[in-house]
Structure formats: C-alpha cells, structure tokens
Amino acid sequence: MCSCTKCVFACVFACLLCAALAAGQSASLGLGRAASPEEVESWGTIVGPDGQGLPPGSATAAEGRSLYDRRCAVCHGPTGREGPDDRLAGGQGLLATDEARKTVGSYWPTATTLWDYVYRAMPFNQPGSLSTDEVYAAVAYVLYLNDIVGEQEPVDAASLLAIAMPNRDGFVSDPRPDIGSSAVAATTTAQVRVAGGAALGEVAAFTTPWGEPDLQGVWSYATITPLQRSTDLTDRSQLTEEEVAAYNQASAVRATSERRSDLSAERDLALAYNQVWWDRGQATDRTSLIIDPSNGRLPPLTPDARERQAANQAYRVDHAYDSWNDRPLQERCMTYQRVPPVPSGYSNTYQIFQSPGYVAILNEMIHDVRVVPVDGREPVHGRIQQWNGDSRGHWDGATLVVETRNYRDTTTWRGFSGSRHLRAVERFTRLDNDEIDYRYTIYDDTTYTRPFTVQLPLVSPPGYVVYEYACHEGNYAMTNVLSGARAQEKTATDEGSR
Numbered sequence: 125m126c127s128c129t130k131c132v133f134a135c136v137f138a139c140l141l142c143a144a145l146a147a148g149q150s151a152s153l154g155l156g157r158a159a160s161p162e163e164v165e166s167w168g169t170i171v172g173p174d175g176q177g178l179p180p181g182s183a184t185a186a187e188g189r190s191l192y193d194r195r196c197a198v199c200h201g202p203t204g205r206e207g208p209d210d211r212l213a214g215g216q217g218l219l220a221t222d223e224a225r226k227t228v229g230s231y232w233p234t235a236t237t238l239w240d241y242v243y244r245a246m247p248f249n250q251p252g253s254l255s256t257d258e259v260y261a262a263v264a265y266v267l268y269l270n271d272i273v274g275e276q277e278p279v280d281a282a283s284l285l286a287i288a289m290p291n292r293d294g295f296v297s298d299p300r301p302d303i304g305s306s307a308v309a310a311t312t313t314a315q316v317r318v319a320g321g322a323a324l325g326e327v328a329a330f331t332t333p334w335g336e337p338d339l340q341g342v343w344s345y346a347t348i349t350p351l352q353r354s355t356d357l358t359d360r361s362q363l364t365e366e367e368v369a370a371y372n373q374a375s376a377v378r379a380t381s382e383r384r385s386d387l388s389a390e391r392d393l394a395l396a397y398n399q400v401w402w403d404r405g406q407a408t409d410r411t412s413l414i415i416d417p418s419n420g421r422l423p424p425l426t427p428d429a430r431e432r433q434a435a436n437q438a439y440r441v442d443h444a445y446d447s448w449n450d451r452p453l454q455e456r457c458m459t460y461q462r463v464p465p466v467p468s469g470y471s472n473t474y475q476i477f478q479s480p481g482y483v484a485i486l487n488e489m490i491h492d493v494r495v496v497p498v499d500g501r502e503p504v505h506g507r508i509q510q511w512n513g514d515s516r517g518h519w520d521g522a523t524l525v526v527e528t529r530n531y532r533d534t535t536t537w538r539g540f541s542g543s544r545h546l547r548a549v550e551r552f553t554r555l556d557n558d559e560i561d562y563r564y565t566i567y568d569d570t571t572y573t574r575p576f577t578v579q580l581p582l583v584s585p586p587g588y589v590v591y592e593y594a595c596h597e598g599n600y601a602m603t604n605v606l607s608g609a610r611a612q613e614k615t616a617t618d619e620g621s622r
C-alpha cells in the first residue's frame with residue numbers, strides 16, 4: 125500500500141485514469157465523463173430563440189401584475205422604469221442616441237428568451253423559485269409594460285414565438301458553424317422541470333425511512349425583520365403589505381447603492397462586500413422576530429444582570445485589546461450567530477441531516493455542527509460548559525424539540541445576553557416541502573425578568589445552497605490587531621513622557 129502523501133496522489137490519479145479509460149470516456153484527455161440524461165434533465169431546458177422547450181402554460185399581464193408587484197418591483201421599479209436594478213421597460217427607439225437604454229422593449233430581439241431568462245435567473249435573490257405559470261405571468265406583465273402585448277392578451281408558448289420584438293432586426297447573426305440554431309436545438313431536448321412540483325411528491329410524507337419526522341435539507345433563516353420591535357411601532361405586531369414592500373425596497377436599494385462605477389476607491393474598499401455577497405433575506409409581515417412578550421421587545425434585565433453588563437462595559441473601555449481572549453468570538457473565528465441563532469448579513473443557513481437517534485444541524489458560519497441526540501440520553505454534566513452549549517432533542521408529535529444548556533458565561537448573542545444559566549428550547553415543525561415553523565424560547569432568570577420567544581422564518585427556496593464560510597481573521601489579523609494595540613499604547617506612553 126502507499127505510505128507517503130505523494131504516492132497516495134499518484135495511486136489515486138492512476139486509478140482515476142484507469143476508471144476513465146475503462147469507461148471509454150473522453151479518450152483525448154482521459155478526464156471527465158458524459159453527463160447522464162438524468163443530470164441533463166435536472167438542469168432544465170435552455171429555451172432559445174426558436175422557443176423549443178417552452179412548457180405548457182399561459183397567463184395575461186392582468187394576472188401577472190400582482191406577482192410583479194410582489195416579486196419584481198422591489199428591484200425593477202413599479203413600472204419597470206425606475207430601478208434600482210436593470211430597467212425593463214421604456215427606451216424604445218433610443219438605442220442609437222445618447223440616451224440609449226437597454227431594456228426588454230428597446231433591446232431584446234426575441235420574447236422566448238425572456239421566458240428563459242426569467243425562469244432561470246429571476247428573482248435575482250431567489251432564482252428558480254417561480255413556477256412555469258408564474259413565469260408566463262411575469263413575462264406577460266413585462267411585455268405589457270413595454271406596450272408589446274395587451275393587458276388581457278394570453279401569453280403562451282405559441283404567442284411568445286409569434287411576438288415581433290421592436291429590436292428584432294438590431295442584431296447581426298454569428299456565422300460560426302457551431303453557434304446557431306443546431307447548437308441551441310441540442311440543448312433543448314430535456315423537459316422543463318416544473319419548479320417545486322416533482323420534488324413535492326417525493327417527500328410528501330416528510331418522514332424518514334425509520335419513521336421520524338423528516339426535517340432534512342438546506343434551510344434559510346435570513347430575514348431583515350429585526351429581533352426587537354422598533355419603539356415607534358409601539359403596539360403593532362403586524363406590518364401592512366405596503367410596509368413590507370417598502371422595507372424590502374429600502375433594503376434592496378441599500379444593497380444596490382454600492383454600484384462600483386459610482387464609488388471612489390476608498391468608499392469601495394470600505395464597503396468590503398457588494399450585493400452579491402449579502403443574503404439578508406426579506407421582511408416578514410411582523411414588526412419583530414420576538415413574538416413574546418407581546419411588545420416585541422426583550423424583557424427588562426434583572427438588577428443583577430444590569431450590574432454585570434455595566435461592569436463588563438467598564439472593563440472593555442480599557443481592556444478591549446489586552447489579549448485574544450478580549451476580542452469578540454466572531455473575530456476569533458469561534459462561533460458567530462450562536463445556538464439558537466440571530467440572523468446576520470449572510471450565511472443564515474441550517475443544513476439538517478438525520479440518522480436514527482440523531483439530528484445534526486450544520487451552521488456553516490462558523491463550522492458549528494450540533495449533533496443532537498434524540499434517543500433520550502442524559503445531558504452532559506453541568507460543570508462542562510461550551511460556547512454553544514449542549515443540545516438534547518426529543519420528538520413531540522411532529523415537532524422536534526431541542527433543549528440546550530451548559531453555555532459559558534462569556535457566550536453572548538448578536539441581540540441578547542447570555543450566561544451559564546441560560547436554557548434555550550427550540551421547536552422545529554415541518555409545514556411543507558419548503559417551510560419549517562421554527563421558534564425558540566430563552567429562559568434565564570439570572571439575566572431576564574421573564575422568558576422570551578423568537579420566531580424565525582425557515583424556508584428552503586429551490587436551488588438554495590450553503591456557501592463555504594472561511595473565517596481567516598485569526599491567521600494574521602489577530603496578531604496584527606494585538607501588536608497594533610501595543611504600538612498605540614507605546615505611542616501614548618512616549619507622548620505622555622515627553
């Protein structure tokens with residue numbers, strides 16, 4: 125057998141090569157294999173100019189209006205002309221002028237490809253989440269905003285192909301032999317996957333093969349709804365539809381106001397991320413994530429906890445940079461959103477796995493996997509404390525109840541205080557293919573005058589993935605932060621003695 129790393133690589137590579145050659149794949153390079161028909165099908169159809177692969181379905185602009193208002197207007201504006209993102213309407217006839225604006229009406233040569241684009245790429249923050257009928261409705265409405273179809277005109281596969289787009293003659297064709305309609309036709313043979321439809325049947329029962337409720341999958345608890353209700357909303361727990369839309373609009377504008385072309389180099393650097401990296405989610409229709417107490421606010425601290433917090437703050441004024449132990453847990457790459465979590469700007473994800481006796485909950489930020497026994501075993505001894513506590517679960521009917529204790533005194537959350545006496549009880553109830561009712565209650569009578577309950581959205585939009593969270597702050601930043609603080613102290617002492 126191989127014993128050194130180099131040999132292991134050599135063996136593995138040789139085996140891969142053998143396997144590939146044996147399978148007769150890619151004789152020229154000996155790498156890769158042909159995609160199976162199932163894989164090709166799962167990627168869905170690319171609908172080209174010839175409209176091949178457009179699925180059955182039909183909708184009018186009148187039917188598309190409310191979908192557009194809810195799912196598109198936030199980024200493209202109420203009439204498709206306002207932004208903040210790409211203009212979808214207007215600008216017809218101006219392409220050759222100084223006021224050129226590329227929109228669906230002024231620029232796109234075919235309407236079939238509009239269907240394709242919206243189906244696969246929009247909404248930008250939830251691509252793939254629209255059903256085929258919803259795509260017909262959105263497309264009908266965008267065409268209507270451009271005066272290309274009437275409000276009541278049904279839009280379907282045949283009519284999309286028949287539509288003569290205003291800029292249909294504005295393109296030159298590509299003469300290369302491998303580009304062109306034959307290449308397009310080859311990719312359109314697979315059937316369009318009806319979003320959500322097929323998957324729903326497969327997991328209809330939401331039960332694991334060994335008979336427990338099935339919570340597995342990738343779930344997002346991203347939301348811009350704040351933990352605590354803003355004080356100006358006093359006794360209102362719900363937002364109106366218009367308010368939800370306004371919050372989402374404001375959040376989208378904040379994200380896209382980072383247009384690189386409009387930024388100075390300094391401002392660009394200071395922003396650190398552009399909108400591709402944020403995944404803050406949308407507003408729920410509630411004014412706070414806290415659902416109990418009814419004022420949506422954290423309960424008052426106990427007098428003891430107030431003293432503790434004041435002492436901590438006083439200490440931090442002079443000792444924030446004494447040692448790595450004084451730096452925040454996020455900066456030290458220890459743990460981020462905590463257990464149970466409070467959402468932040470991105471990586472608001474759970475990936476849940478189950479096996480008989482265990483539920484494992486992965487929180488990629490920062491590589492925290494909770495392996496929760498659901499077999500009735502005792503919690504660990506109270507003297508053993510951990511950043512994210514120790515979790516034990518049980519099934520209450522269809523609900524997974526997870527109780528976590530044994531936190532450290534130094535574990536704090538983004539929104540509330542922790543202590544070793546804190547106990548968290550989470551409840552996960554699967555509602556649907558793509559939704560879990562998720563809420564947790566925090567008990568800690570050494571810190572809060574009463575318990576409080578937080579409800580987070582927990583949804584699984586099609587195609588939602590967990591991206592790697594690579595925390596590198598500790599590599600160089602920690603020594604740099606601390607040596608920087610020492611240098612500042614030295615300057616201060618030198619100046620003082622001058």
Ligand code: HEC
Binds near residue numbers: 211226228266
């Ligand atoms: C969160 C913001 C957001 C939402 C919501 C959204 N879009 Fe977009 N849309 C964008 C961005 C950003 C682009 C540009 C993407 C690019 O260039 O890669 C875009 C591009 C487009 C384009 C192509 C425009 C062009 O001429 O190139 C169309 C068409 C479109 N969106 C339609 C829709 C429809 C229909 C909806 C609703 C179902 C929708 N969008 C929802 C952000 C959004």
